[in-house]
Amino acid sequence: MSELVSLERIEEIAQQYGYWAVFLGILLENVGLPIPGETVTLAGGFLAGSHQLNYWIVLTDAVLGATLGGTIGYWVGRYGGWSLLLAIGRLFRVQESKLVALKNQFSENAAKAVFLGRFVALLRIFASPLAGIAQMPYPRFMLFNTLGAFAWASVMVTLSFFAGQIVPLEKLVEWASRFALLTLLIVVAWIVVPVWLESRKAQEVVAESQPVGDQTGEVENSKLRVEGKK
Helix, strand or coil: CCCCCCHHHHHHHHHHHCHHHHHHHHHHHHHCCCCCHHHHHHHHHHHHHCCCCCHHHHHHHHHHHHHHHHHHHHHHHHHHHHHHHHHHHHHCCCCHHHHHHHHHHHHHCHHHHHHHHHHCCCHHHHHHHHHHHCCCCHHHHHHHHHHHHHHHHHHHHHHHHHHCCCCCHHHHHHHHHHHHHHHHHHHHHHHHHHHHHHHHHHHHHHHHHHHHHHHHHHHHHHHHHHHHHC
16 A cells, blocks of 8 residues: 555655644554555654654554554444455355354454554454454453554654664665565464364365275275176
8 A cells, every 4th residue: 555655645644744644544544444554653753753743642643543443443343344254255255164264263363463463464454353253352352452552553653763863764664564574474374374284184084084985995896896707
């Protein structure tokens, strides 16, 4: 999304709208919209480092935006997300049983996903709606949602506040993008590998039961050949 909106334009928006840009940018991203909230937050911290904005207000806006956006995304997912997911699954011919398996897999790791998802590209957008779909208890979600929002905002704003005084904003965004991509690959492996291993285990079970039937069939065929020769 940041490629569709130039970094210069994002910086202009942050300068023009200040704290509102930081708050709304991260809020809309956490609701589930493809808004470059992370880049807007980095721009806010960068401007705070150059004394154009106040560090503490930028940090507060980022925490509140992430927390409120995640909460909205959670309720959207809880009350309409599963039906939408099933419709998408039918569109791409994905069996409902596989979607249920993925839902259960996410449910088992929902707390980690909500907290760590703040630092992961794409998962920051979808973690909260997925938590709602998985019926994660709201008090538990709110705990990890708030902790994750505070941890993520503190890292992003503080990083851009201090590092922005040494390196340009473009380099900060590049570093953040690479880190987010790396964590995304790790999370994908964390989710996909267990599913793949479970699938392999199921195939092995089927393979182990298959030779018995084959041997029986071979014995019967041998008997038929012997009787035919007689």
